[in-house]
Amino acid sequence: MFDTLSDRLSAAFRNLRGKTRLTDADIDATAREIRLALLEADVNLNVVKEFIGNVRERAKGAEIHAALNPAQQIVKIVDEELVSILGGEARPLRFAKRPPTVIMLAGLQGSGKTTLAGKLGKWLKDQGHSPLLVAADLQRPNAVTQLQVVGDRAGVHVYAPEPGNGVGDPVAVARNSILQAMSKLYDVVIVDTAGRLGVDAELMRQAADIRDAVSPTEILFVVDAMIGQDAVNTAQAFADGVGFDGVVLSKLDGDARGGAALSIARVTGKPIMFASNGEGLGDFDAFHPDRMASRILGMGDILTLIEQAEKTFDAEQSAKAAQKLIAGKGEFGLDDFLQQMQAVRRMGPLSKILGMMPGMGQMKDQINNIDEREIDRIEAIIYSMTPAERTNPKILDGSRRARIAAGSGTKVSDVNSLVNRFFEARKMMQSLAGGMPGMPGVRRPAAKQQAKKKKGNHKVSGNPAKRSGGPAAAPEPTAAPASAFGQMPSEADLAKAVGDFQLPPELQQLFNPKNTGPR
Amino acid sequence: MTCVDMIFWYVMAAVAVVLLVAAVTIVVGRRNAVPPAPVTPELAPAEEPTGTPAEPVEAPADAGAALETPEPPASRLTRLRRRLSASNNPFARGLLGLLSADRLDAEAWEDLEATLITSDLGVGPTDELITGLRRELAVDGASDPDRARKVLRTELLTLVGTEADRSLRVTGADGLPGVVLVVGVNGTGKTTTIGKLARVLVAEGHSVVLAAADTFRAAAADQLQTWGSRVGVPVVRGPEGGDPASVAFDAVERGIAEGVDVVVVDTAGRLHTKTGLMDELGKIKRVIERKAPVTEVLLVIDATTGQNGLAQARVFAEVVDVTGIVLSKLDGSAKGGIVVPVQRELGVPVKLIGLGEGPDDLAPFEAEGFVDALLAES
Numbered sequence: 001m002f003d004t005l006s007d008r009l010s011a012a013f014r015n016l017r018g019k020t021r022l023t024d025a026d027i028d029a030t031a032r033e034i035r036l037a038l039l040e041a042d043v044n045l046n047v048v049k050e051f052i053g054n055v056r057e058r059a060k061g062a063e064i065h066a067a068l069n070p071a072q073q074i075v076k077i078v079d080e081e082l083v084s085i086l087g088g089e090a091r092p093l094r095f096a097k098r099p100p101t102v103i104m105l106a107g108l109q110g111s112g113k114t115t116l117a118g119k120l121g122k123w124l125k126d127q128g129h130s131p132l133l134v135a136a137d138l139q140r141p142n143a144v145t146q147l148q149v150v151g152d153r154a155g156v157h158v159y160a161p162e163p164g165n166g167v168g169d170p171v172a173v174a175r176n177s178i179l180q181a182m183s184k185l186y187d188v189v190i191v192d193t194a195g196r197l198g199v200d201a202e203l204m205r206q207a208a209d210i211r212d213a214v215s216p217t218e219i220l221f222v223v224d225a226m227i228g229q230d231a232v233n234t235a236q237a238f239a240d241g242v243g244f245d246g247v248v249l250s251k252l253d254g255d256a257r258g259g260a261a262l263s264i265a266r267v268t269g270k271p272i273m274f275a276s277n278g279e280g281l282g283d284f285d286a287f288h289p290d291r292m293a294s295r296i297l298g299m300g301d302i303l304t305l306i307e308q309a310e311k312t313f314d315a316e317q318s319a320k321a322a323q324k325l326i327a328g329k330g331e332f333g334l335d336d337f338l339q340q341m342q343a344v345r346r347m348g349p350l351s352k353i354l355g356m357m358p359g360m361g362q363m364k365d366q367i368n369n370i371d372e373r374e375i376d377r378i379e380a381i382i383y384s385m386t387p388a389e390r391t392n393p394k395i396l397d398g399s400r401r402a403r404i405a406a407g408s409g410t411k412v413s414d415v416n417s418l419v420n421r422f423f424e425a426r427k428m429m430q431s432l433a434g435g436m437p438g439m440p441g442v443r444r445p446a447a448k449q450q451a452k453k454k455k456g457n458h459k460v461s462g463n464p465a466k467r468s469g470g471p472a473a474a475p476e477p478t479a480a481p482a483s484a485f486g487q488m489p490s491e492a493d494l495a496k497a498v499g500d501f502q503l504p505p506e507l508q509q510l511f512n513p514k515n516t517g518p519r
Numbered sequence: 520m521t522c523v524d525m526i527f528w529y530v531m532a533a534v535a536v537v538l539l540v541a542a543v544t545i546v547v548g549r550r551n552a553v554p555p556a557p558v559t560p561e562l563a564p565a566e567e568p569t570g571t572p573a574e575p576v577e578a579p580a581d582a583g584a585a586l587e588t589p590e591p592p593a594s595r596l597t598r599l600r601r602r603l604s605a606s607n608n609p610f611a612r613g614l615l616g617l618l619s620a621d622r623l624d625a626e627a628w629e630d631l632e633a634t635l636i637t638s639d640l641g642v643g644p645t646d647e648l649i650t651g652l653r654r655e656l657a658v659d660g661a662s663d664p665d666r667a668r669k670v671l672r673t674e675l676l677t678l679v680g681t682e683a684d685r686s687l688r689v690t691g692a693d694g695l696p697g698v699v700l701v702v703g704v705n706g707t708g709k710t711t712t713i714g715k716l717a718r719v720l721v722a723e724g725h726s727v728v729l730a731a732a733d734t735f736r737a738a739a740a741d742q743l744q745t746w747g748s749r750v751g752v753p754v755v756r757g758p759e760g761g762d763p764a765s766v767a768f769d770a771v772e773r774g775i776a777e778g779v780d781v782v783v784v785d786t787a788g789r790l791h792t793k794t795g796l797m798d799e800l801g802k803i804k805r806v807i808e809r810k811a812p813v814t815e816v817l818l819v820i821d822a823t824t825g826q827n828g829l830a831q832a833r834v835f836a837e838v839v840d841v842t843g844i845v846l847s848k849l850d851g852s853a854k855g856g857i858v859v860p861v862q863r864e865l866g867v868p869v870k871l872i873g874l875g876e877g878p879d880d881l882a883p884f885e886a887e888g889f890v891d892a893l894l895a896e897s
Contacts, residue, residue, distance in 0.1 A: 039642055042825030045633050109848060109876070110706025110821060114737075139876065141714070141745035142738045149737030149759075165745055197851040224706065228639040228825025230853035237852070251705060254790040256827035279705070279735070340534045345794065 027059050030074050041259035041296045044232040047266045054081055079293050085266050087289030093273065094245075096217045099187040100132075100178065104214065106207055106242055107222035108234060109195030112250035114143060116222055116276055117192040118150030119284040124188050125156055132186035134177040135160035136170040136210060139194035147192055154281050157186070170194065170206065175213040191216070198237025207242045219244040220273065223264065225252045231260035232267050239268045246273035249287065253277040259296050318343070325429055332426055335390035338382045341375070350375065377410060381418055384408040393419055628653070638854035639825055644863060648674050672890055678859050679886045683868035687843065688814040689720065689781045695811040696728075696774040697781045700767075700804060702839060703819035704831055705788030708847035710739060712819050712873055713785050714746025715881035721750045725780040730770030731756040732763035732803060735787040743785055749878065763787065763799065764806040771810045782811075791834035804839050817870065819845045822855035832861040841865070846884065847873035 031052050038048045058077050095101045103120065105113045117133050124131045133151045135158060137143035144164035151158035159177045162168025174191050181189045193210055196203035211219065221244040223231065238244055247268075249261050252275045261272055272287045321340055324331040347353055350372060382390060384407035389396055396404075396419055405412045628649065635645040655670040689697040699716070701709050713729060720727045729747050731740035731754055740756040747754040755770035757763075767784045774782040786803060789796035807813055818841040820828050835841050844862070846855045849872050858869050874880040 036642060039636055040826055042639075042827070045637050108823065108851070110708055112706055140711075140742070142742040145738035145741045146736070153737070197848070199850075199852050224821070224823070226704070226821075226825060226827040226831075227823045228828075228853065228857060229637045230639070230823050230851070231825075233852045234823070251790065253792065254704065254827065255792050255830055256825070260825065337534060344534055 024060065027056050027074075030059075031056065034074075034078060037297060038259060038262075041257035042228045042231070042263075043259035043296065044229055044263035044267070047232070047263045050266070051081065051085075051262075075297070079297065082262065082293035082296060083289045085262060086272065086287075086292050091271060091273070094217055095188075100181040100189045101187060101218075102178065102189045102191065102214045102216040104191045104193065104211060104216040104219045104242075105222055105248075106193050106219060106238060106244060107195060108197060108224070108227075109140070111195065111222045111224045112276060113137070113195065113222045114146050114150060114192050115279070116220075116248060116250060116284075117147060117190050118154045118156070119276060119281050120190055120274075121151065121156035122154035122281045123284055124190075125154065129188045130186050131156050131188040131190055132177065132181050132184070133158045134174060134189060134191045135162070135164065136174045136177075136191050137194040138162055138164045138168045138170050138173070139166065141165050143192075143194065150281075171209045171213050174210045178214055189214070198234040198241070204237070204241035211242050218246060220246050220248050221264075221270070222248045222250055223260065225249050225258040225260065226254060226256040227260045232263045235264045235268050239270075244268075244270060246271055248272075248274045248276060250276040253283070257296050258292060261292055262296060325426075332429075333391040334382050334385065334393050334422060335387070337422065338379065338390070341379070345375065377408070377414070378418060380408040381405075381410055381415055393422060635856070638856035639828075640854075640856035641826060641829070641860040644678055644859050648678055651677070675890045676886060678863070679890060680862060680868065681886045683862075683866075683886075685843075685868050685870045685884055685886075687870060689725065691811055691814055694778070696771070696779050697814040698771060698774075698807055698811055699781060699783045699815045699817060700786065700807070700813050700839065701784065701817045701819060701845075702786050702800060702835055702841070703788060704790050705736075707788065707819040707821040707824075708873055709733075709788060709819045710742050710746070710785055711876065712817075712845050712847055712871070712881065713743065713783050714749075715873070715878060716783060716871070717746060717752050718750050718878055719881060720781055720783075721752060726778075727752045728770055728774045728777070728779050728782045729754045730767050730782060730784040732767045732770075733785050733787040734759055734761045734763050734766060739785070739787065764803045767803050768806050768810060771807050775810060791831045797834065797838045800835075801838050815843060816841045817843050817845050818867070819847055819873075820855075820858065820861070822846055822849045822851065822857075823853040824857050826857065826860075828857035829860050829864065832865055832867070836865050836867065841867050843868060843870035845869075845871040845873060849873060850875040850880070 034052055034055065035048055038051065039045065043051070055074070055077055058081070059074060093103075105117060105120075107113050114137065121131045121133050133147055133156055135144040135147045137147070142164065144160050144162065148158050148160055159173075159180050161176065162170075162173055170193065177189055177191065180186075191210065191214060193207060194203070196207060198204070219242060221235065221238050223235070227234070235247075247261075247264055247270055249258065249272055252258065264270070265272055272289075272292075275285050275287045275292075277283050277285060317339060321332065321336040324333075324336060344350070344353060381404060384404045385393075385396075385400075389400060389404075396415075401412050401415045401419075405415045408415075631652075632645055632649055635648060636642065640648070651674045652670060655674070687699070689699060691697045701713055701716075703709050710733065717727050717729060729743055729752055731743045733739035733743070734757055737759075740754070740759070744754045744756070755766060755773055757766035757769070763786060770784065771782050784803070784807065786800060787796075789800065791797065804813055804816070816839050818832060818835050820831065824831070832841065832844070844858060844867055846858050846869050849855050855872075862868060869884040872882050872884050874882060
């Protein structure tokens with residue numbers, strides 16, 4: 001696993017304290033780290049070079065901020081540069097003055113055009129438009145059928161006069177679809193074209209012909225977030241061959257860093273308009289440059305975590321569990337814990353979730369060593385309890401524990417430690433839940449945070465890195481500037497609250513027992 | 520203290536953080552007086568016990584009349600060479616241009632490194648290759664391009680590896696059919712690869728049954744059916760949204776009953792980060808193995824994939840024990856360098872390469888041929 005940029009920079013700056021100004025030498029030292037981080041994220045090499053040039057320019061002679069150490073400062077500059085490139089010219093979808101609005105989708109094979117057509121169709125329909133999907137991919141076997149099924153699911157009509165599988169002329173289909181839309185009063189036409197390679201001149205000409213036949217209002221270039229260095233060549237080929245007005249990044253629900261987004265935005269100057277992040281028809285969202293920037297840098301991405309949580313969690317259930325916890329009185333039982341734990345697991349491997357939390361970078365090694373099967377064991381232990389025991393673990397006496405151990409194939413000591421830990425953790429969580437109403441803004445006295453979190457005014461040396469051989473604590477990934485959320489006012493507050501969000505000290509303590517305890 | 524304890528703290532922390540996040544959301548949501556965000560509960564398909572039996576569908580009876588004869592695989596590599604060299608391969612040209620310069624200065628080395636990184640080789644293998652080249656060339660200078668090329672070829676070969684067994688294991692033991700399971704993330708070309716693979720197998724005289732265990736993506740089974748009917752290979756399919764494992768099971772069962780040589784199982788594309796879907800994949804393999812051992816698990820990787828390919832390969836290898844890699848879409852401008860780190864880390868060899876959408880655009884991977892093609896002058 002490669003470390004995040006902030007870890008790397010911290011290492012590079014370890015011997016660099018007490019300076020008031022970043023010198024050229026300091027900046028050179030970081031340039032290679034930034035380069036590696038971006039290359040690992042699949043940002044194109046030329047883009048990386050240019051980008052570093054910009055960062056160098058900005059960092060040169062920049063005053064060292066009182067509250068930031070040099071590494072944090074560089075990270076901040078890098079982050080801001082990333083956001084400015086990625087979010088360069090965000091704009092909403094254009095609609096034609098005289099309907100129908102024509103949206104043409106183009107991209108490589110397997111980038112997700114057909115699926116996107118369905119999502120876009122549903123999205124537009126939900127906004128009160130009446131979209132028509134056009135099956136102009138007559139190349140791939142049964143692409144037409146796929147579009148029909150997708151259209152069916154989205155509740156959107158599909159114009160598919162040709163059976164596909166190599167039969168029919170996509171240009172004619174596209175042309176006729178406009179007439180069809182005009183006569184049947186559809187106000188948006190979404191043309192799904194066949195996947196094609198940038199180097200395939202013949203198919204590229206065909207795409208241009210389709211474009212000329214329908215004169216689209218928007219041509220969207222659909223690209224897989226996992227694409228590597230070739231993104232630039234491909235994007236350039238499509239920009240030259242058909243030209244496009246916006247980019248859609250697909251498959252963002254994976255764990256690709258998505259550096260290609262940066263390359264494409266930089267090289268073509270076209271805005272990234274949408275992000276597609278799932279297989280459901282509703283998994284489709286506007287693009288958030290600030291989140292993408294954190295993602296490319298491999299920083300914690302708490303906003304995405306929240307979104308995933310919202311998606312996979314039963315909000316009511318979680319709220320109830322949280323309330324039980326706040327209420328104290330030992331109402332939060334093992335059954336609630338189990339429920340929440342399972343909900344957490346549905347979001348993905350635990351290591352990934354923990355990795356998304358800010359400030360976890362320093363524990364990367366431990367996190368990566370998590371064996372998910374251990375969690376199965378915890379589940380097994382809890383499953384071996386009766387419902388009454390789960391709601392009130394206090395009733396667990398010796399014989400019950402022996403039964404549970406036998407039932408779950410573990411040892412009594414395992415059951416004991418689970419139960420004890422649970423009580424301890426519950427106490428901790430309750431004490432921190434005490435401050436919950438005002439939680440977002442809550443900042444505990446710095447002294448309490450020394451073990452894990454470094455506030456701005458902390459010196460690195462003030463961090464007695466409890467962990468044996470622990471590297472200098474990573475700077476807390478600077479939360480994305482709230483202003484970047486301008487387009488989503490309802491989320492602005494949330495973003496701000498999260499910007500202030502730190503793991504509360506009690507929670508940080510959670511990670512300590514294993515260090516202090518006999519292993 | 521046992522390991523369980525440690526894990527417990529991690530889980531607890533995750534749960535706690537998520538609960539806090541829920542609380543923040545609620546607090547903020549209340550403050551804004553907007554209704555809480557709609558919750559769309561996501562069901563992991565693996566948990567849907569849809570045991571609907573798959574209905575085998577026969578290939579159209581008249582398919583025999585219109586059957587196409589696939590091109591013999593042997594002649595394909597020539598085409599690969601031609602195509603790789605024709606695709607304006609800046610990788611090969613860049614390297615040769617660099618190496619035939621009289622002297623290799625610092626800048627040239629940097630450019631060389633850049634060229635390798637641009638082919639998605641990854642930083643690690645690139646460093647290795649550069650170090651190797653430097654060491655070799657330091658011995659007698661780099662003035663001779665031929666010598667430089669030879670060294671480069673050797674180094675590239677070492678990276679790609681020549682020892683690995685790249686043959687497909689398509690024969691099962693004890694009269695059971697060979698079972699080939701094809702997996703990968705979405706949109707890498709699994710179904711297309713299977714279509715082409717079926718043709719290759721038919722051309723080699725094997726009898727084949729295809730299993731359309733991609734019950735998720737719209738019309739995936741139809742797509743496979745189209746490929747199957749072109750070469751007269753029957754496709755076993757189930758209802759859309761049905762249990763993929765049951766389709767695979769039925770296909771293997773049928774393969775055994777009819778005594779066919781190979782059963783090729785198509786699976787739905789899944790991102791390696793989706794735990795539920797990866798569990799489902801594990802289940803498919805387990806269920807098949809109740810009937811017959813899976814002889815080959817092919818992971819399809821798109822040549823355009825960047826460094827994420829390594830993460831994909833890691834997870835898939837863990838879940839289904841991948842035995843071979845298919846590098847698809849190599850006909851584009853992407854170099855597919857990602858297979859080098861994948862092969863290096865997991866020791867899983869690239870066995871096949873996809874070169875386009877044509878029915879016969881699938882070739883066996885051959886390290887020497889591949890490297891030679893990369894180095895061939897246009």
